[in-house]
Amino acid sequence: MRHLNQGRKLNRTASHRKALFRNLVLSLIRHERIRTTDAKAKELRRYADRMVTLGKRGDLSARRLAFAFMQSRDAVKKLFDEIAPRFKERAGGYTRVVKFGVRRGDAAPISIVEFTGTAEKADAKKPRKKKAARRDTPTAEPTPRQRRAVAG
Numbered sequence: 001m002r003h004l005n006q007g008r009k010l011n012r013t014a015s016h017r018k019a020l021f022r023n024l025v026l027s028l029i030r031h032e033r034i035r036t037t038d039a040k041a042k043e044l045r046r047y048a049d050r051m052v053t054l055g056k057r058g059d060l061s062a063r064r065l066a067f068a069f070m071q072s073r074d075a076v077k078k079l080f081d082e083i084a085p086r087f088k089e090r091a092g093g094y095t096r097v098v099k100f101g102v103r104r105g106d107a108a109p110i111s112i113v114e115f116t117g118t119a120e121k122a123d124a125k126k127p128r129k130k131k132a133a134r135r136d137t138p139t140a141e142p143t144p145r146q147r148r149a150v151a152g
Contacts, residue, residue, distance in 0.1 A: 030074075041112075042097060083115065
C-alpha cells in the first residue's frame with residue numbers, strides 16, 4: 001500500500017520524472033500556458049507553485065534554488081522579474097488546470113495549465129468580435145436545389 005507516499009510516478013524512473021517536470025516548468029514559464037495530460041498537469045502544479053513562491057521571495061538564495069531546478073538563466077529571470085511580482089498579494093494557487101478534452105491518438109485526457117493571471121490579461125488584450133447576423137431571407141433567385149425542394 002502507498003500510504004503517505006505523495007506524487008504520481010507516471011510510469012517513469014525518478015530521473016526521468018525529474019527531467020520531465022523540469023521541462024514542463026520551463027515551458028510553462030516561457031509560454032505561460034501549456035497543454036498536457038491531466039495527471040502531468042496536476043503534478044506540475046506542485047512544482048510550478050514552488051517556483052513562483054521562490055520568485056516571490058526574491059533573494060539570492062531563492063534565485064539559486066530556482067536555477068538549480070530549472071537550469072535556465074532566462075527562465076529564472078522571467079520568473080523573478082515578470083511572473084512572481086504578479087502574485088505578490090496572492091497566498092497560493094498560482095496555476096490553474098482546465099480540462100480540455102481527449103487526445104486524438106490514444107484518448108488520453110488533456111488539460112491546459114496556465115498561470116492564474118493569464119486569462120484575464122489575454123481577455124483584456126483581444127476583445128471578441130461579434131459574428132455578423134445570418135440572413136434567413138432567401139435570395140431573389142432560388143438555387144436549383146431550392147427549386148427541386150419546392151417542386152418535389
